[in-house]
Amino acid sequence: MKEVESLVKRADRYMLTAEFLLNEGDYESCVSRIYYAMYFSAQALLLKNNLTYSSHKMTISAFGENFIKTGIFPKEMGREFNRAFDKRQISDYSHNFIIDKKEAEELLLSGKNFVQNVKKYLDK
Numbered sequence: 170m171k172e173v174e175s176l177v178k179r180a181d182r183y184m185l186t187a188e189f190l191l192n193e194g195d196y197e198s199c200v201s202r203i204y205y206a207m208y209f210s211a212q213a214l215l216l217k218n219n220l221t222y223s224s225h226k227m228t229i230s231a232f233g234e235n236f237i238k239t240g241i242f243p244k245e246m247g248r249e250f251n252r253a254f255d256k257r258q259i260s261d262y263s264h265n266f267i268i269d270k271k272e273a274e275e276l277l278l279s280g281k282n283f284v285q286n287v288k289k290y291l292d293k
Contacts, residue, residue, distance in 0.1 A: 176213035177291065180206040180284050187277055196273040197260035203273075203280035204257035207250050210287040217291060229254060242286060249279040 183206035190199035208225065211232045215221065218235065222228045229250055237247035253276060259266045 170217065173213045173217050173291070176209045176216065177288060180209040180213070180287075183209065184277075184281060184284055187280065191270075191273050191277055194270075196268040196270060199273045200253070200256045200260045200268050200276055203276050204253040207253050207280055207283045210284045211250065214287050214291060225254060241290070246283055246286060249276075249283055252276070253280060253283075 183202045187199045187202035187206065190196075190202060208228065211228055212221075214236065215228065215231055220231055220235065222231055232250060233247045236242045237244055256268065256272070256276060260268055
């Protein structure tokens with residue numbers, strides 16, 4: 170499915186951008202790109218299963234229902250997806266919250282793991 174492949178490529182591109190932003194010291198933008206890489210990965214996974222959702226919250230919820238609660242992926246992936254969403258919300262919309270380097274690095278690692286796990290599953 171071409172759209173699934175496009176979403177996966179976009180997720181990969183956003184992870185590369187996140188690494189660049191981390192190295193540049195733009196931690197808030199880094200976190201935003203990490204979240205979107207995870208989001209596009211989840212969208213690809215859901216779409217592969219003929220599931221589509223119009224909002225971020227619905228996508229996160231559907232990922233949890235279909236892939237975490239069923240045991241396909243570990244609970245940690247669901248927690249990290251939610252954490253990334255929360256940090257992205259704060260980074261993009263709060264004027265007085267600052268993401269530090271350590272937090273951005275931790276989220277980058279969990280984002281990479283999330284995207285890689287989804288890609289492995291899609292390749293089956």
